Amino acid sequence: MIDLTRYPSIVPGLLLFTPFALMWMFARKRRKLPLPPGPKGYPIIGNLFEIGNTEKPWEVYMEMGKEYGDMFYMESLGTKILVLNSLQRATDTLEGRSGIYSDRPVAPMMQEMEFDMYLGFMRYGSTWRRQRRALHQQLNPSAIGNYHHILSLELVQLIKGLESTPQKFESHIESYLSRVIFRAFYGVKIQGRSDPYMVLSSRVVDGLNIAGKPGAFYVDVLPALKYIPEWFPGTSWKGVARYHRENSYRARQEPYNNVVEKMQEGVVEPCLASRMIDALPEPSDPERWEEEIAARDSLAAGYIAGSDTTRSLCLSFVLLMALYPEVQKKAQAEIDEVLSIGQLPTIEDRPRLVYVQAVIREVSRWLPPAPLSLHHATTHDDIYEGHFIPKGTIVTPNIWAMMRDPKHFADPSRFIPERHIKGGRIDKTLPDTTEIVFGHGRRICPGRYLALDVFYTFVTNTLALFDIYAPKSDAAGSKMKYSVDNSGVVIGPHPFDCDIHARSKRHQEVIRLLED
Numbered sequence: 001m002i003d004l005t006r007y008p009s010i011v012p013g014l015l016l017f018t019p020f021a022l023m024w025m026f027a028r029k030r031r032k033l034p035l036p037p038g039p040k041g042y043p044i045i046g047n048l049f050e051i052g053n054t055e056k057p058w059e060v061y062m063e064m065g066k067e068y069g070d071m072f073y074m075e076s077l078g079t080k081i082l083v084l085n086s087l088q089r090a091t092d093t094l095e096g097r098s099g100i101y102s103d104r105p106v107a108p109m110m111q112e113m114e115f116d117m118y119l120g121f122m123r124y125g126s127t128w129r130r131q132r133r134a135l136h137q138q139l140n141p142s143a144i145g146n147y148h149h150i151l152s153l154e155l156v157q158l159i160k161g162l163e164s165t166p167q168k169f170e171s172h173i174e175s176y177l178s179r180v181i182f183r184a185f186y187g188v189k190i191q192g193r194s195d196p197y198m199v200l201s202s203r204v205v206d207g208l209n210i211a212g213k214p215g216a217f218y219v220d221v222l223p224a225l226k227y228i229p230e231w232f233p234g235t236s237w238k239g240v241a242r243y244h245r246e247n248s249y250r251a252r253q254e255p256y257n258n259v260v261e262k263m264q265e266g267v268v269e270p271c272l273a274s275r276m277i278d279a280l281p282e283p284s285d286p287e288r289w290e291e292e293i294a295a296r297d298s299l300a301a302g303y304i305a306g307s308d309t310t311r312s313l314c315l316s317f318v319l320l321m322a323l324y325p326e327v328q329k330k331a332q333a334e335i336d337e338v339l340s341i342g343q344l345p346t347i348e349d350r351p352r353l354v355y356v357q358a359v360i361r362e363v364s365r366w367l368p369p370a371p372l373s374l375h376h377a378t379t380h381d382d383i384y385e386g387h388f389i390p391k392g393t394i395v396t397p398n399i400w401a402m403m404r405d406p407k408h409f410a411d412p413s414r415f416i417p418e419r420h421i422k423g424g425r426i427d428k429t430l431p432d433t434t435e436i437v438f439g440h441g442r443r444i445c446p447g448r449y450l451a452l453d454v455f456y457t458f459v460t461n462t463l464a465l466f467d468i469y470a471p472k473s474d475a476a477g478s479k480m481k482y483s484v485d486n487s488g489v490v491i492g493p494h495p496f497d498c499d500i501h502a503r504s505k506r507h508q509e510v511i512r513l514l515e516d
């Protein structure tokens with residue numbers, strides 16, 4: 001017997017959607033081809049309990065894959081979900097058939113908060129294409145070099161912070177990443193967490209995390225509720241939506257308008273925004289207006305999407321170095337072989353740092369910040385490997401399962417950078433986890449080159465100058481306690497303690513001599 005009290009948020013949906021579910025069941029009968037395999041559903045509600053189980057769904061889906069295969073399908077109350085548990089399935093559909101699999105499902109509350117104006121949550125179409133192009137022109141591999149100096153300039157404050165107050169490592173990392181992103185995007189130097197831009201961006205991320213939770217708002221279950229006036233009892237969600245809509249609007253407008261003003265005054269630091277503005281068509285061009293909105297909104301989408309994800313990867317790296325001191329020593333030995341003390345690693349050193357590259361691949365595999373990527377959706381019916389995939393299916397790429405696929409990664413729960421190396425080089429026959437972690441197909445993360453360069457800069461410079469240990473209270477590094485925060489769209493380690501200090505007196509001296 002199912003205990004409905006465990007799933008309070010789905011009870012109203014159960015009642016409200018029963019007629020739709022019946023219609024859906026009859027429509028299914030008309031189809032000839034089978035749907036992909038999947039758990040048998042209950043009459044009327046279908047797979048509501050599998051879909052409604054929001055506790056670490058990436059792990060639940062990985063387990064379900066053992067029974068139903070690397071691609072399975074669930075249906076409930078009109079919602080259709082296809083889970084892709086292997087890289088092969090993601091490549092075949094999201095990349096091979098990207099013309100069909102590149103839409104996003106947009107929940108009514110997301111729309112009410114205007115988060116569908118952000119690239120990551122926008123429906124597939126011409127506005128999406130325009131914004132995507134605007135970002136890609138500034139963040140592609142040949143353009144990204146324009147921002148490498150910022151990674152190094154902002155590094156000094158991070159290194160000095162880690163040396164003077166190592167217990168605040170989390171806040172130093174967060175502040176480094178925000179400084180890099182805001183300076184690269186808008187040419188501004190922000191001042192810590194209380195900076196107005198930081199406050200605004202964290203409010204938008206909070207809103208995304210609230211709206212991203214399935215079943216958190218009744219309007220997601222019954223979209224017609226949005227037409228009920230705000231004075232009506234039980235519509236407090238409308239106030240929540242308005243608050244986040246305002247933040248979402250300000251986050252798109254304010255930093256961009258600031259750059260426009262600075263450009264007019266001739267005092268702007270070259271940045272993504274100024275380069276996008278320079279590249280806009282002439283004011284008389286009919287395309288100008290739309291292109292300017294695309295520039296403005298794609299920048300906001302980038303800085304909102306980039307902070308939490310990159311932070312999660314950096315914190316996972318610190319945690320893993322404390323947990324696996326032998327990996328840390330090996331990576332430091334490689335850096336010492338390539339560079340002398342006092343020389344800080346740069347992007348140009350990357351090809352010579354093979355073991356460090358393997359560490360980066362293994363951190364990305366071990367705790368991918370977006371374990372279920374972002375949902376894709378189909379714009380048309382499709383037939384894939386003899387299965388019928390209906391139009392409007394929500395497609396969930398399970399990055400977590402791909403990273404733990406024993407076909408590619410033996411003993412997947414262990415952290416073993418060596419698995420990525422063969423004959424002294426990166427093993428190109430193994431899937432590249434630093435690609436998988438950024439998603440697939442036309443919606444793949446446009447910030448991936450920037451994110452990887454920032455992450456590499458953080459990893460190499462930290463290893464070059466500091467030792468990271470489990471806190472003294474822990475007898476051995478491998479026994480250090482940690483847990484993962486699964487509460488948002490992006491996951492990462494919960495706050496944890498660790499000891500960070502300069503590797504030696506000479507390293508301490510190098511840090512002291514660094515100039516701000």
Ligand code: HEM
Binds near residue numbers: 119437
């Ligand atoms: C380690 C850091 C990062 C990770 C793990 C990550 C991961 C992802 C993933 C998994 C997706 C969904 C891809 C898909 O739908 O298939 C995505 C989308 C996106 N990412 Fe990132 N990302 C990171 C950093 C960044 C940065 C620095 C930016 C800044 C430009 C950024 C901007 C975006 C945007 C705008 C989208 C939406 C793309 C679209 O829907 O077309 N991300 N990211």
